[in-house]
Amino acid sequence: MKLLKVAKREYLDRVRKKSFLIGTILGPVLMAGWILVPGLLMKNAPEGRTVLAVVDITRSLYAGFEASLDDTLSDGSRMFVLRNVPATGDQLDGVKKGLSAEVAAGAIEGYIVFPPDMVEKGTATYFGKKVSNIRTLERIENALNETVVAKRLAVQGLEYAKVTEMLRRVKVETVQVLKGGEKAGGFEQTFLTSFVFIMILYMTILLWGIAVQRSIIEEKNNRVVEVLLSSLKPFDLMAGKIMGVGAVGLTQYAIWGIFAIGISSYALSSGQFAQFVSFEPATIAFFVLFFVLGFLFYSTMFAGIGAICNTDQEAQQLQTPISMCLMVTFLIPLAVMQNPDGTFSTVLSLIPFFAPILMFMRINILMPPAWQIALSVAILLASIYIAGVLSAKIFRVGILMYGKRPDLREVFKWLKRA
Amino acid sequence: MLELFGITKRYDGITAVDALSLRIEPGGIFGLLGPNGAGKTTTIRMIMGVIEPDEGEVRVFGEPFSERIKDSIGYLPEERGLYRKMKILDHLVFLGEIKGVPARVARARGRKWLERLDLGGWADKTVESLSKGMQQKVQFIATVLHEPKLVLLDEPFTGLDPINTEIFKEIIEELQQDGRAVVLSTHVMEQVEKLCKRICLINKGRKILEGSLADIKMQFGQNVVTLRFSGNPAHLERHPGVEHVGTFGQELTVTLAAGTDTNLFLRHALEGGKVEKFEIGEMSLHDIFIAKVKAEGGEVHDEAAQGR
Numbered sequence: 001m002k003l004l005k006v007a008k009r010e011y012l013d014r015v016r017k018k019s020f021l022i023g024t025i026l027g028p029v030l031m032a033g034w035i036l037v038p039g040l041l042m043k044n045a046p047e048g049r050t051v052l053a054v055v056d057i058t059r060s061l062y063a064g065f066e067a068s069l070d071d072t073l074s075d076g077s078r079m080f081v082l083r084n085v086p087a088t089g090d091q092l093d094g095v096k097k098g099l100s101a102e103v104a105a106g107a108i109e110g111y112i113v114f115p116p117d118m119v120e121k122g123t124a125t126y127f128g129k130k131v132s133n134i135r136t137l138e139r140i141e142n143a144l145n146e147t148v149v150a151k152r153l154a155v156q157g158l159e160y161a162k163v164t165e166m167l168r169r170v171k172v173e174t175v176q177v178l179k180g181g182e183k184a185g186g187f188e189q190t191f192l193t194s195f196v197f198i199m200i201l202y203m204t205i206l207l208w209g210i211a212v213q214r215s216i217i218e219e220k221n222n223r224v225v226e227v228l229l230s231s232l233k234p235f236d237l238m239a240g241k242i243m244g245v246g247a248v249g250l251t252q253y254a255i256w257g258i259f260a261i262g263i264s265s266y267a268l269s270s271g272q273f274a275q276f277v278s279f280e281p282a283t284i285a286f287f288v289l290f291f292v293l294g295f296l297f298y299s300t301m302f303a304g305i306g307a308i309c310n311t312d313q314e315a316q317q318l319q320t321p322i323s324m325c326l327m328v329t330f331l332i333p334l335a336v337m338q339n340p341d342g343t344f345s346t347v348l349s350l351i352p353f354f355a356p357i358l359m360f361m362r363i364n365i366l367m368p369p370a371w372q373i374a375l376s377v378a379i380l381l382a383s384i385y386i387a388g389v390l391s392a393k394i395f396r397v398g399i400l401m402y403g404k405r406p407d408l409r410e411v412f413k414w415l416k417r418a
Numbered sequence: 419m420l421e422l423f424g425i426t427k428r429y430d431g432i433t434a435v436d437a438l439s440l441r442i443e444p445g446g447i448f449g450l451l452g453p454n455g456a457g458k459t460t461t462i463r464m465i466m467g468v469i470e471p472d473e474g475e476v477r478v479f480g481e482p483f484s485e486r487i488k489d490s491i492g493y494l495p496e497e498r499g500l501y502r503k504m505k506i507l508d509h510l511v512f513l514g515e516i517k518g519v520p521a522r523v524a525r526a527r528g529r530k531w532l533e534r535l536d537l538g539g540w541a542d543k544t545v546e547s548l549s550k551g552m553q554q555k556v557q558f559i560a561t562v563l564h565e566p567k568l569v570l571l572d573e574p575f576t577g578l579d580p581i582n583t584e585i586f587k588e589i590i591e592e593l594q595q596d597g598r599a600v601v602l603s604t605h606v607m608e609q610v611e612k613l614c615k616r617i618c619l620i621n622k623g624r625k626i627l628e629g630s631l632a633d634i635k636m637q638f639g640q641n642v643v644t645l646r647f648s649g650n651p652a653h654l655e656r657h658p659g660v661e662h663v664g665t666f667g668q669e670l671t672v673t674l675a676a677g678t679d680t681n682l683f684l685r686h687a688l689e690g691g692k693v694e695k696f697e698i699g700e701m702s703l704h705d706i707f708i709a710k711v712k713a714e715g716g717e718v719h720d721e722a723a724q725g726r
Binding site: 002005006009013222223224225226227228229230231232233400 | 463466467468469485488489491493495497498499500501502503504512513515516517518557560
């Protein structure tokens, strides 16, 4: 079949390219970096000594605060070096002036003022050059909170340690019940796996869909298309191209799959990041299914656009509304996640523009009834057929139009005539 | 072998091809001639089924056009269309495969053709590493690799040097000897005068002349005599058979009425002065084209008037 020859050429041409190799290897690296780096950055923030002055007008909190703020650096010394600056309410303005000068000079990082009604009102004020160091401020706040609460409890004759023990929160562990088994882990894990998967789904559908469009425009410009159409039906050319590019996408998945198996066996054996890598084989099957369906649906539309455009810039204008649909899908998952079997989620996951990502996501979170999955697949298949027929018509007429891009009115005329 | 019945194609209100009918038989080269923009490429694209006529019908091998027929037609488009990054032999195999030739056969034939056209050493080079003329050869091989029964060549000689032009002409001659029909479209009419058996001249989408080259030359049988003459040109005009005397550099071109005896005209000329050169020639296709368009009250496309 000629269609297969076109697909084969397209496939080999792309797989042999260096850019495919680079993209395939760089993809997971970037993805891993994107997920892991912020965490690592937070964990390994550069440590340093913080010198603070404390103006304790209550004259009763300093000791507790210093004891509470006991973080240490890696060499065992205190991370927060505190200096007690005794002052009364009347002296405050003068003391502040002196300390502000020290802050400006860099002698101290900042200073904290405990007002006289600190225990009752529970508000202290931090003065510093940098007020955006969230980690430092959080530590200070926690330590202060502990100190003040302990003080309040002591007034009532209660012991801080005992009360916190009594107040320890009850924890609910989540276990997802699956057919024939249980799956430990919970929201975080589901969210992470789903997120990684839909991110990949979204990126690959868009990337390869647009690759189809670009290659059609390119062939139009270098006039190969005329030679091809003297041998092929326009439909064979379009479908062959889509198949070839789709096969490249699946090859990329296969390579990533091998990577993932390698990494997860390492991760499982080392016990690190185990929550990232536990997923069902069924998840993978649905993932591939929805990639194929989503890719076919979107790339068919992109192919039609490619046929009527002469430059990538022109195509971008027409392509934006369609890519937007895909992008919007990428923004709704949070809503779906909270209520995966609600009417909102159910309806959206049946609409072909959103189905590839949302239905996959629902399957991942809370297995929907089988008929809903079947229905969304059926609707997608029907939509692919319709998009294919329309695009093929546009393709037939548009592919040999050079020069001015036809406006939408003309395109509708072609659709009616063809 | 190939019949066109009143095919018409309009683009944005401009009629590119206007009710064109043609009949092309196997054997012999058919010249589809006309200036740029005459509608030649549109016509060929319609024969190829690359675009559909708005009106009329194309019949190839006696049947209406269908996808199946594409495998029996070879098409060399006016503008080269090859994948730049593909290796040459792989490319030929691909183009052969989509014409229904098995890969193995296409590979063998491709090699043979590359050898013949002096590209034997380039089989594994990419298309973009070739010169324009070489790419043209590759495109030509792709056109005939599947041994089509009907070959359509749109401006096959553009970009070729004189040596390669001769090689191409030789191969085109061979093609038609095997009982194939070759349709050759070009705006450079002199190039094909000696090659084509039958021709069709078109201008602005309309056929203005069709027939065997010999018949057409006959029909436009006014003899044109070129001579170098030392006497007064006015003397020549006194001969009753002379219709027109033109000056062309050092030489005079004299158009004689049909049936004028050139011997008698030569004698008349000798009476008026010294004749250094006397050459009897037919009208060139180009002149015929211009004469015909003018006779119909049409305007001649600039390029055609200049001869190129």
